[in-house]
Each structure stands twice: as structure tokens, then as C-alpha cells.
Amino acid sequence: MNRIWLFLPLVLAVTLGVVFYWGLGEDPSELDSALVGREVPSFDLPMLGDKEASGGPEILKGKVQLLNVWGTWCAACRVEHPHLNRLAEQGVPIVGLNYKDERGAALEWLEERGDPYTRVIYDPEGSLGFDLGVYGAPETYLIDAEGIVRHRHVGVVDQDVWESDFEPLYERYRKDG
Template sequence: MAKFSPLMAVPIVVFASFVGLAVTGMYREDPDSLPSAREGQPAPPVVLSEFVGKELFDDADLRDGEVKLVNYWASWCAPCRVEHPNLEALSQEGLTIYGVNYKDQQDNAASFLEELGDPYTAIGRDEKGRMALDWGVYGVPETYVVDGNGKIILRFAGPITQRVIKNTLRPAIEKARGN
């Protein structure tokens, strides 16, 4: 009979650890969502360049007492094109949406809005992506629900679809209105 060596337990412990991590990851509330360190915190400073011909928004606009969305987008972003009609619909409902044009060329971004419509109450340009870094943006599109005090209630990475509006955005907007 072979003697038991502590080294024989190492593969079993390693395997059990991997299984534990996998199971933990599978049972997150939403396994597809990216974590956000900004939820529940004040929105970082708004530092944007002018989007020629459009109204610019600032920190005070995020703290005006009203719930709003902050949407990071770019003309070169295919999912931004997909979500755009849904942003238009939300805007037509009266929801304030601030746009952050991310690492884009002004002319391309203006053509995008001319072609698809402009759902934004105000827009600014984040040409180098510095504001996006402060907000924790992974990539575009990303949308934040911000309450009337400027606190981030929700960060959603990916295109806003009808399902996202129903299951994710509307509950977050109602929560923001309750704050």
C-alpha cells in the first residue's frame, strides 16, 4: 500500500478551488454584466469639449433634481447604431439623455446624428477618453442612470434594447426617482 503524501492532495485542492470559483461566477445576479465601482457614488466630474452646434452639459446638469441618462457613444460603434432608436424613444418620452461622444471625429459624429436623429438634450466630446476613464467606461455604448443629486444608480454596458429598457433601465429609473 502506498503512503499518503501531502503533495498528492495538491491537485485535488487546486481542482476544488477552480470548481468553487466557477460555481461562484455562475450564480452572480447577472453573469453577463460588468461590475461597476461607480454605482451608488456621485458621478465623476464632467470634463468635455464642445460638440459644435450642440448644447454642452456640465456637473450642475447632473445635479438638477431630475433623473437622467448619460450615454457614451461613437459613430464608429455598430452597437451604438443598434441602440439609437431606443434612445430616441426614451427621449421622446421626456427622459433627459446626455450624450458623451467618445474618441470620435466631430464630422462623423455629426453625420451619425443627422442620419439617425438626436436623442440628446446636450452633448459633449470626450476626444481622448479621459472622462470615460474616470467614469469606468469599458467601451461604447455604455449608459448610466443618474439620480437628481448626481449619484450613479446604474451602469449598463452594451446596447440599450427593448429588453434592457424593460428589465434594467426602467427599474433603475424608478429607483433613482425614489432617492
């Protein structure tokens, strides 16, 4: 009976090894989202540039667009931002969700780096981010003309991610809508 206890660490090590091995093959930017295929959650939040204006899910309807979650505190957002500017110049509509940030810092960021957004939702408490299931920034969602989430990407959207993940879906939903 005492010999069985000698094999317990070996069994635990093998079990952990198998679990970690399965996890190595997972792409962290491909996190499942319960929202894919569902409407954007209801919200009523102020716009970043206008403290008096507010908006809800209706601003994410009417055309196929991206919803980009960003913050001035996010280092990866600095990497992503120039590509978002290029997409906006190409006519891709992008709504920003300024997540858990300071209004002044966010306005300064856009003035210095360019503003690729058609609108920016200001979410200082992270309430919409929470409802979307945001893990952090940047995260980008493809929203169809009816306000349905069609795709989610966690991490930087660069040219490769745009061409492989977003552009085919963007074009498909633009044609369907």
C-alpha cells in the first residue's frame, strides 16, 4: 500500500503535462465569445468627445462595422492604432470603445495619433466591456448591419489579422446587407 503513494507524484505530473500540452495548441486570440451570433448588449453610455451626447446599441446598426476596444493605458493599442487609421482611410467604419480610461487622456491620444473612429463610446467604468466579455484591450468585434456580433478578435488587428480574419467576413456581410 505504501508503494502506491510513491507513484502519486508521477501520475499528477503526467496529468498536468497532458493538460498543458493541449493548451499549447490553443490560440489566445481565438477566445470563444457567447456574443457571436447575438445582438450587441443594451447600453446607454456617453460619447467620448461630447459629454452631453450618449448612445446605445442603435449606433452599431445600419452598416457593417468594427467595434474596437482600446485605452490609452494599453501598450498593444499603440501598436494597433496606425493600422486602424489605414482601415478608416480605406473606408472601413470603426466605432471605438474607450475602455476604463480618463477622458482627457483619450482625447489627447486621438489628437496626437489620429482618430480612425466614426464615434467613440466612453466606458470609464467598463460596464459595456463587461457585458461584451472583454478580457482587456485591444479587442475588436465585427458587427453586421443589424447589430449582430459576427466575429471577435482579442489582440492587435494588423494587416495579417485583417486579411485573414476580418476582411472576408466584412465583405460577406456588406454584400448580404
